[in-house]
Amino acid sequence: xxxxxxxxxxxxxxxxxxxxxxxxxxxxxxxxxxxxxxxxxxxxxxxxxxxxxxxxxxxxxxxxxxxxxxxxxxxxxxxxxxxxxxxxxxxxxxxxxxxxxxxxxxxxxxxxxxxxxxxxxxxxxxxxxxxxxx
Amino acid sequence: xxxxxxxxxxxxxxxxxxxxxxxxxxxxxxxxxxxxxxxxxxxxxxxxxxxxxxxxxxxxxxxxxxxxxxxxxxxxxxxxxxxxxxxxxxxxxxxxxxxxxxxxxxxxxxxxxxxxxxxxxxxxxxxxxxxxxxxxxxxxxxxxxxxxxxxxxxxxxxxxxxxxxxxxxxxxxxxxxxxxxxxxxxxxxxxxxxxxxxxxxxxxxxxxxxxxxxxxxxxxxxxxxxxxxxxxxxxxxxxxxxxxxxxxxxxxxxxxxxxxxxxxxxxxxxxxxxxxxxxxxxxxxxxxxxxxxxxxxxxxxxxxxxxxxxxxxxxxxxxxxxxxxxxxxxxxxxxxxxxxxxxxxxxxxxxxxxxxxxxxxxxxxxxxxxxxxxxxxxxxxxxxxxxxxxxxxxxxxxxxxxxxxxxxxxxxxxxxxxxxxxxxxxxxxxxxxxxxxxxxxxxxxxxxxxxxxxxxxxxxxxxxxxxxxxxxxxxxxxxxxxxxxxxxxxxxxxxxxxxxxxxxxxxxxxxxxxxxxxxxxxxxxxxxxxxxxxxxxxxxxxxxxxxxxxxxxxxxxx
Numbered sequence: 138x139x140x141x142x143x144x145x146x147x148x149x150x151x152x153x154x155x156x157x158x159x160x161x162x163x164x165x166x167x168x169x170x171x172x173x174x175x176x177x178x179x180x181x182x183x184x185x186x187x188x189x190x191x192x193x194x195x196x197x198x199x200x201x202x203x204x205x206x207x208x209x210x211x212x213x214x215x216x217x218x219x220x221x222x223x224x225x226x227x228x229x230x231x232x233x234x235x236x237x238x239x240x241x242x243x244x245x246x247x248x249x250x251x252x253x254x255x256x257x258x259x260x261x262x263x264x265x266x267x268x269x270x271x
Numbered sequence: 272x273x274x275x276x277x278x279x280x281x282x283x284x285x286x287x288x289x290x291x292x293x294x295x296x297x298x299x300x301x302x303x304x305x306x307x308x309x310x311x312x313x314x315x316x317x318x319x320x321x322x323x324x325x326x327x328x329x330x331x332x333x334x335x336x337x338x339x340x341x342x343x344x345x346x347x348x349x350x351x352x353x354x355x356x357x358x359x360x361x362x363x364x365x366x367x368x369x370x371x372x373x374x375x376x377x378x379x380x381x382x383x384x385x386x387x388x389x390x391x392x393x394x395x396x397x398x399x400x401x402x403x404x405x406x407x408x409x410x411x412x413x414x415x416x417x418x419x420x421x422x423x424x425x426x427x428x429x430x431x432x433x434x435x436x437x438x439x440x441x442x443x444x445x446x447x448x449x450x451x452x453x454x455x456x457x458x459x460x461x462x463x464x465x466x467x468x469x470x471x472x473x474x475x476x477x478x479x480x481x482x483x484x485x486x487x488x489x490x491x492x493x494x495x496x497x498x499x500x501x502x503x504x505x506x507x508x509x510x511x512x513x514x515x516x517x518x519x520x521x522x523x524x525x526x527x528x529x530x531x532x533x534x535x536x537x538x539x540x541x542x543x544x545x546x547x548x549x550x551x552x553x554x555x556x557x558x559x560x561x562x563x564x565x566x567x568x569x570x571x572x573x574x575x576x577x578x579x580x581x582x583x584x585x586x587x588x589x590x591x592x593x594x595x596x597x598x599x600x601x602x603x604x605x606x607x608x609x610x611x612x613x614x615x616x617x618x619x620x621x622x623x624x625x626x627x628x629x630x631x632x633x634x635x636x637x638x639x640x641x642x643x644x645x646x647x648x649x650x651x652x653x654x655x656x657x658x659x660x661x662x663x664x665x666x667x668x669x670x671x672x673x674x675x676x677x678x679x680x681x682x683x684x685x686x687x688x689x690x691x692x693x694x695x696x697x698x699x700x701x702x703x704x705x706x707x708x709x710x711x712x713x714x715x716x717x718x719x720x721x722x723x724x725x726x727x728x729x730x731x732x733x734x735x736x737x738x739x740x741x742x743x744x745x746x747x748x749x750x751x752x753x754x755x756x757x758x759x760x761x762x763x764x765x766x767x768x769x770x771x772x773x774x775x776x777x778x779x780x781x782x783x784x785x786x787x788x789x790x791x792x793x794x795x796x797x798x799x800x801x802x803x804x805x806x807x808x809x810x811x812x813x814x815x816x817x818x819x820x821x822x823x824x825x826x827x828x829x
Contacts, residue, residue, distance in 0.1 A: 148829075152389070152404065152405060153389035153390065153392075153393055153401065153402075153405050153479075154389060154409070154478070155473070155476075155477050155478015155479050156478070156517075157478065157518075158517065158518045158519050158605070158721050161718050161721065161722075161829055162519075162718075162721055162722055162725045164829040165718070165722050165829055166722075166725070168829065174829065176827055176829045177827075178825055178827040179478045179825065180393075180401075180478075182401070204389055204405060204408050204409050205405075205408040205409060205644075205645070205754060206404035206405045206408060208404075209403060209404025209405075210404055233641075233642065233643070233644065235643060235644045236643075252609050252642075253607075253608065253609045253642045254608050254609050254610050254642075254735070254738040256728075256729045256739070257725065257729060258729055
């Protein structure tokens with residue numbers, strides 16, 4: 138019986154906001170769903186996040202921002218990932234993100250944006266269905 | 272509280288009634304096999320005098336304005352003066368925020384509450400690389416005294432009370448406020464307001480810390496000492512449960528961890544040589560008002576009684592004002608849903624009602640669109656109107672502590688107090704709140720509760736209307752507030768102008784004196800005040816302190 142490799146996820150808090158309840162709940166839910174989860178902690182620059190993604194060899198980067206800086210930060214992460222040859226890493230995002238910003242983020246390479254009220258089960262399902270690496 | 276005879280009769284009558292209810296239950300089972308509050312306290316079918324048989328009115332409740340203040344800190348409560356309606360606001364630039372404050376004052380708001388952007392909260396000027404994308408987003412950007420002068424332009428500081436949500440660099444923003452007052456020709460003794468200045472909960476939940484705990488506690492107590500001498504009416508700290516609750520804490524944990532932090536501040540100030548009665552009356556608190564109406568009311572009452580007992584019995588405070596837990600309340604932002612956002616107006620109303628029934632001194636009501644974006648002027652107005660309707664139409668402000676004597680409320684107040692005391696004893700055994708935070712204990716307790724809450728929602732055990740039940744297909748909401756990204760450029764331009772215009776020699780000298788003070792043990796408020804007055808920037812001042820104190824790095828666990 139072959140056992141598939143565990144999906145590795147980096148949960149990251151780019152920018153300066155300290156609201157990490159959502160990030161931590163999701164980190165824990167992904168771990169309980171059998172994934173390997175690394176949480177960066179607060180106040181990470183896009184450069185630090187991408188360095189961590191590279192070093193930890195992750196399949197997924199999950200970004201959380203509640204300060205309104207997502208349009209600035211998320212595309213920077215996806216661009217840097219591509220630059221480092223990690224263009225196949227699945228990037229998802231969450232937080233207080235106005236609906237009109239979602240297409241902009243998707244165009245920048247964020248595969249999905251999960252706004253308040255999303256069940257962790259939906260995120261787990263999305264990751265399993267869309268992860269490209271492994 | 273009840274006659275022996277009554278209780279004795281009830282000891283037989285209540286079980287007999289329960290037995291009769293069993294017949295009903297077989298035909299009509301209850302909605303759930305058990306009911307609990309958010310803190311996991313079991314809620315019984317019925318409460319009777321038996322549940323509060325041990326309560327002693329004089330000892331446990333007393334009168335409003337009297338120890339142990341269970342019924343409120345003022346004798347007449349809202350019959351005398353309504354709570355302060357204080358909406359937290361701050362947008363983009365100082366100019367724009369100033370306009371919003373004037374608008375809110377015209378609309379009948381009675382106190383200002385300043386939100387700062389994240390670079391300001393973390394001690395970075397707007398031109399710092401980490402500030403990119405964050406300037407003016409969640410509050411106003413303040414780089415130097417010049418911005419503060421603009422922020423309060425045309426607002427006489429002796430006529431308003433101002434609350435500033437600022438923690439790690441609280442001393443600097445307070446110094447800027449004092450400098451503005453001086454320029455308006457207003458004495459420090461005429462100033463009313465609050466700085467949050469609660470660094471412990473930043474490590475535990477809110478995340479905007481800069482320095483390690485020890486120098487941070489020094490800054491906190493330097494402010495206590497300076498204000499007790501020079502700014503006597505200022506609330507030197509707002510010991511905050513709000514953010515821990517938002518991060519997932521239960522009502523019991525909110526009370527326990529907040530008061531444990533309060534104990535740590537009192538101990539630090541006493542250790543510094545301050546007399547408890549000299550500073551304790553200026554300590555204020557900040558709580559969350561969540562959805563479970565009755566648990567919240569009981570929570571506020573329990574917190575008030577427990578703090579009074581701690582101050583009197585544990586710290587030996589003599590001045591009654593030192594015993595009083597005065598608090599600000601904000602409705603729970605984390606309960607707002609992005610789905611069917613208008614429903615949030617109703618949630619906020621229930622939460623605000625809890626705060627008023629719980630005897631709050633001031634209140635912020637959230638705007639219904641805050642799960643989507645920063646609030647618009649219209650949604651902020653509805654939030655303020657919610658308070659005004661409670662104040663002027665509902666009648667709940669017309670008598671003191673109207674829910675007192677309810678068997679359930681009194682029983683729940685006792686239970687919350689008892690469970691909070693257990694937590695505090697545990698934290699004491701760890702060496703106090705700073706050590707418990709360093710060990711990650713408080714953070715883990717909060718995370719555990721947050722996760723449990725989320726899983727209850729996902730399993731459908733906890734209903735969130737519009738989210739996991741009663742959903743509809745919705746259109747994308749319009750009319751959301753957008754922050755102009757040009758704010759950062761504007762702010763950087765202003766910084767350049769200030770740096771060119773000011774006396775740079777005086778700035779260097781002031782920063783040098785600040786460094787020397789930081790390396791020694793002198794109170795840091797005077798050198799900070801001197802530095803802000805010559806227009807040293809927030810970032811420059813924080814860099815000096817970062818150089819001496821170092822920066823804190825959290826250990827993360829999930």
